[in-house]
Amino acid sequence: MKKAAIALLFTLTLAIAGCGNKAEDADSSKKSADDKTGSESAANTENGEGPLADGVLNVGTNAEFPPFEFVGDDGEPDGFDMALIKAIGEKMGVEVTVENMEFDSLVASIGSKIDVAIAGMTITDERKNMVDFSDEYYEAVQYVIVPADSEIASAADLEGKNIGVQLGTTGDFIVEDIKDATAAQYNKAVDAVNDLRNGRVDAVIIDKNPAQVFGEQFKDEIKLFDGESAEFGFEKEYYAIALPKGDEELAKSVNDALAEIKADGTFDELVKQYIEN
Ligand code: GLN
Numbered sequence: 001m002k003k004a005a006i007a008l009l010f011t012l013t014l015a016i017a018g019c020g021n022k023a024e025d026a027d028s029s030k031k032s033a034d035d036k037t038g039s040e041s042a043a044n045t046e047n048g049e050g051p052l053a054d055g056v057l058n059v060g061t062n063a064e065f066p067p068f069e070f071v072g073d074d075g076e077p078d079g080f081d082m083a084l085i086k087a088i089g090e091k092m093g094v095e096v097t098v099e100n101m102e103f104d105s106l107v108a109s110i111g112s113k114i115d116v117a118i119a120g121m122t123i124t125d126e127r128k129n130m131v132d133f134s135d136e137y138y139e140a141v142q143y144v145i146v147p148a149d150s151e152i153a154s155a156a157d158l159e160g161k162n163i164g165v166q167l168g169t170t171g172d173f174i175v176e177d178i179k180d181a182t183a184a185q186y187n188k189a190v191d192a193v194n195d196l197r198n199g200r201v202d203a204v205i206i207d208k209n210p211a212q213v214f215g216e217q218f219k220d221e222i223k224l225f226d227g228e229s230a231e232f233g234f235e236k237e238y239y240a241i242a243l244p245k246g247d248e249e250l251a252k253s254v255n256d257a258l259a260e261i262k263a264d265g266t267f268d269e270l271v272k273q274y275i276e277n
Helices: 002-019 026-034 080-092 103-109 170-176 189-197 208-217 248-263 266-275
Strands: 056-061 069-071 095-100 131-133 138-140 142-147 162-166 182-186 203-207 222-226 237-239 242-244
Touching (some): 080 095, 080 248, 170 203, 182 189, 189 208, 189 222, 208 222, 242 248, 248 266
Parallel strands (some): 056 095, 162 182
Antiparallel strands (some): 131 242, 138 237, 142 203, 142 222
């Protein structure tokens, strides 16, 4: 009886010791990244967990936001943000895996399903209550898309209108403040634009670069307004990578990598390749 108990204790001790050794074994570290669930901290380096310890940075995105992220021909997320985070991962010396999910779920999934999120995500005070942000990497503003023959030409014209937005985005938050307007919320930006073309919504409010991509795609049917113009008066926004709250070591590692990529010209090359092409 006693012997068996000691043997069991010994086995358990070995098992527990094994769990702490993730960083030493690439295979088990990968498995631990896949197994992350619930409230387990994804990036707590001090406990030997998280991307810096296990060598895998699990990144969440919403691949519905060209040119920053879209589903490539091979079915995998592609775009500026994907190339940027892979370059950052390389500098950090970690493997990058990407999880494609709804934009609205990203912030809440940091620290459980994913380690960080990159998704053309604007730094906002509300999000800062839940996550930290890296240094900013891109300036943006909301654009207004309307049918080519629409009479909408100012913020006042949007009052009382049915406006398509991506759920949980800054465009969605702007509509909340427009008098008597209704937000038609979509998970995919392209669905909002298609409903605009079908006459189901009066306007779409979405970030500048995706708006320009759609503007090009449906040139004859839609027109765009720069939200920064006096007619609309929307504020500038800044994109950053969303990080687990309080993980200063991870934030430093990501920011150092971002700074290096900016300094060595990689960042500008990616802008040319994905955004200014
Ligand atoms: N920049 C917007 C936001 O952060 C939209 C991002 C997106 O739709 N991917 O809310």
